[in-house]
Structure formats: C-alpha cells, structure tokens
Amino acid sequence: MEAHSDGSIQSAQAKIWELIYGFADSLILRCAVELGIADIIHKAGRRITLSELASQLPFETVNKDHLYRVMRYLVRMKLFTKQVQATGHEPLYGLAPAGKYLVSGWDQCMSASILTVTDKDMVAPWHHLPATLQAGSTTAFEAALGKDIWSYMGKHAEKNKLFNEGMAGDTRLLTSALIRECGDMFRGATSIVDVGGGTGTALCAIAKAFPDIKCTVFDLPHVIAHSPDYPEVARLAGDMFKSIPTANIILMKCILHDWRDEDCVKILKKCKEAVPKEGGKVIIVDIVLDPKSSHPLTHMKMCMDLDMLLMTGGKERTEEEWRNLIQSAGYKGYKIKHISAAQSVIEAFPY
Ligand SMILES: C[S@@+](CC[C@H](N)C(=O)[O-])C[C@H]1O[C@@H](n2cnc3c(N)ncnc32)[C@H](O)[C@@H]1O
Numbered sequence: 445m446e447a448h449s450d451g452s453i454q455s456a457q458a459k460i461w462e463l464i465y466g467f468a469d470s471l472i473l474r475c476a477v478e479l480g481i482a483d484i485i486h487k488a489g490r491r492i493t494l495s496e497l498a499s500q501l502p503f504e505t506v507n508k509d510h511l512y513r514v515m516r517y518l519v520r521m522k523l524f525t526k527q528v529q530a531t532g533h534e535p536l537y538g539l540a541p542a543g544k545y546l547v548s549g550w551d552q553c554m555s556a557s558i559l560t561v562t563d564k565d566m567v568a569p570w571h572h573l574p575a576t577l578q579a580g581s582t583t584a585f586e587a588a589l590g591k592d593i594w595s596y597m598g599k600h601a602e603k604n605k606l607f608n609e610g611m612a613g614d615t616r617l618l619t620s621a622l623i624r625e626c627g628d629m630f631r632g633a634t635s636i637v638d639v640g641g642g643t644g645t646a647l648c649a650i651a652k653a654f655p656d657i658k659c660t661v662f663d664l665p666h667v668i669a670h671s672p673d674y675p676e677v678a679r680l681a682g683d684m685f686k687s688i689p690t691a692n693i694i695l696m697k698c699i700l701h702d703w704r705d706e707d708c709v710k711i712l713k714k715c716k717e718a719v720p721k722e723g724g725k726v727i728i729v730d731i732v733l734d735p736k737s738s739h740p741l742t743h744m745k746m747c748m749d750l751d752m753l754l755m756t757g758g759k760e761r762t763e764e765e766w767r768n769l770i771q772s773a774g775y776k777g778y779k780i781k782h783i784s785a786a787q788s789v790i791e792a793f794p795y
C-alpha cells in the first residue's frame with residue numbers, strides 16, 4: 445500500500461463513508477414521500493414553520509427534535525429550503541426545485557417511482573448481488589423472494605399494484621415525449637399492440653393523440669385483470685413467448701431490458717410474425733447505454749442496468765448490443781432516436 449497524505453486519507457475515507465450511507469439518502473427521500481412533507485408545504489402555498497409541519501403530519505403527537513433532524517438532512521439533500529428568521533421567530537421550510545417532484549397530483553410527480561424502487565422487497569435482491577456473479581446462478585430477485593419477479597407480482601396483489609403504479613408514472617412522462625418527438629412513427633398505422641403494456645398507460649395517451657389507431661394492450665393475466673378499463677384501449681391477456689396479437693405496429697417499452705439476449709431474439713421473432721410484411725414495424729422503447737457519456741442520466745442508466753441484472757436477469761444495452769440483437773432476430777434494419785427521457789426509441793424493421 446502506498447502512503448497518503450493526511451488530507452487525501454481524509455477525503456478517501458469521506459468518499460467511502462458517503463458510499464456506505466448512500467442507502468440512507470434513498471430511504472430519507474422515501475420517508476419524505478411517506479410523510480407527504482412536500483404536499484403539506486405545497487398545500488400551504490407558502491413556506492411553513494416546523495410546528496406547522498408537525499401539526500399536519502399523520503401522528504397524534506410528533507417528536508419535534510426527530511422532525512427537526514430529518515428536515516435538516518432533507519435541506520442538506522437540497523429537496524427543501526430553510527430560511528432563518530429574525531430572533532424569536534421559527535425558521536421557515538419551503539420546497540427546493542427538486543422537492544417539487546415530490547408534490548403529488550401533477551404529471552411530473554416522481555413519488556410512485558420512489559416508493560416502487562425503495563420498497564423493501566425491491567431492495568432485498570441488492571443484498572444478493574455477489575451471488576449473481578457465480579455462473580448459472582438464479583436471479584437475485586429469486587434468491588431473495590423465492591420466485592421470479594413476474595410470478596411474484598402475480599401472487600402479491602399489493603406489490604403488483606405498487607409496481608404497476610411506479611411503471612405507469614414513468615410511462616406517462618415518457619409517452620408524452622414519445623408522441624411529441626416521434627409522432628411521425630405512428631402516422632398511417634391502423635393498429636398498435638403494446639406488448640407487456642402493463643396497465644395501458646402508454647396506449648391511453650397514444651389512443652388520444654391518434655384516435656384512428658386501434659390500440660390493444662397485451663400483458664400477463666394478473667396485470668390485465670387489474671388494469672383500468674380505458675374505453676379507447678382493448679385489453680388482451682397472454683404470453684408474448686407463445687404468440688403476439690397482430691398489428692401494424694408492435695410497441696415494447698421496458699420489455700427487452702428484462703430478458704437475456706436469447707429470450708429477446710425469441711420475442712423479436714414473435715413480433716416479426718405479428719406484423720404485416722408491408723410497413724409493419726416494432727417500436728422498442730428502452731435505454732441505450734453509453735457508459736462513457738457525461739450525460740446527467742448516465743449514472744441512473746447504469747444503476748438500472750444492475751437493477752435489471754438483479755430483478756430479472758436482463759440488461760441495459762449499448763447501441764452495438766441492440767444492433768446485434770435486432771440482426772440476430774433477422775430484421776432488415778433499425779433507426780434510433782434519442783428523446784427527452786432516459787429511454788430512447790428504436791424503430792426496428794422486420795422486413
Ligand atoms: C417492466 S414492465 C413494463 C410495463 C410497461 N411496458 C411500461 O413500460 O410501463 C414489464 C411488463 O412485461 C410484462 N410481462 C412479463 N412477462 C410477460 C410475458 N411472458 N408476456 C406478456 N407480458 C409479460 C409484465 O407483466 C410487465 O407488465
């Protein structure tokens with residue numbers, strides 16, 4: 445080991461401590477959502493004191509010292525602001541720009557994502573990361589929870605609801621970018637099937653933007669059984685590995701990242717069978733990873749890659765990996781469009 449100066453020892457140790465307590469940041473963020481702190485401040489329409497905040501929390505009596513310390517950390521995380529007042533007056537707490545994403549009831553609210561990703565069962569597989577490095581191991585999700593993620597969701601209605609809400613929140617944001625920035629991809633189509641479309645959030649928005657397109661959401665029976673009944677979206681339960689309903693366009697958002705290459709090739713071949721030879725296409729919406737990029741979302745994309753490794757045994761792919769996959773499924777070509785979202789849009793042409 446090389447000797448370090450005192451300063452560099454301290455900053456190296458500080459770095460390790462910051463990493464050790466990385467989990468605390470996500471769980472304190474979760475605490476803010478569970479307590480509805482951003483909603484309380486937003487509803488007040490102004491900055492509020494700790495006493496006012498305490499009076500709105502869902503407890504009969506509040507330990508104000510504990511609340512003060514949690515707020516001190518949330519202010520440090522730049523989710524909330526603290527304004528010191530003149531002597532004798534309590535400081536005022538407000539929403540910082542990032543804290544606005546914790547306010548419920550608007551389309552950019554990220555609370556459902558926070559609650560989904562930090563759920564106890566969703567965090568448990570991370571403790572099994574080392575074991576997944578052994579060749580032939582099961583997924584970490586299975587090691588932690590005894591079943592693959594989709595069977596687990598089929599058996600746990602509450603977790604399934606939470607997961608679908610988390611996905612739907614993300615999908616609402618993404619679909620508005622998809623329609624705004626890639627609307628041309630849908631023009632001229634008469635039918636779309638959203639494979640693994642969850643509770644139908646993406647198709648609901650697409651059906652509103654393109655009322656002449658017949659929209660069908662296709663997913664596993666337990667998902668279809670709990671999805672809302674949107675009049676403009678037909679619902680169909682099934683298994684994409686067996687057969688996919690026919691349409692001009694097959695949409696797959698956050699599907700292929702759940703699967704290993706061999707499974708993706710099978711799914712892409714099933715999609716190929718489902719679209720017409722004239723003008724049929726598959727629209728894949730997934731992350732295109734560029735680990736060297738300095739884009740602000742690169743860190744999140746790399747976390748999602750490990751999340752997929754743990755949850756499903758899938759992966760986030762680089763452009764080269766996408767090209768290999770699409771070519772292995774016998775497709776003629778593809779085009780990638782980067783949009784204002786973590787995911788990109790890959791238009792894949794089977795014929
Ligand atoms: C990560 S979610 C994506 C949901 C939706 N596309 C979105 O982005 O919000 C993956 C979806 O694939 C569905 N799925 C998993 N296995 C499937 C199968 N064999 N056939 C059809 N859907 C499946 C799951 O039920 C789940 O809704």
Ligand SMILES: O=c1cc(-c2ccc(O)cc2)oc2c(O)c(O)ccc12
Pocket residue numbers: 556557558560561566610611613614698699701702751752755756
């Ligand atoms: O376990 C997950 C979590 C997510 C997720 C939840 C909420 C968001 O706002 C974004 C992502 O996504 C997943 C996903 O796409 C998947 O295919 C498997 C597992 C998860």
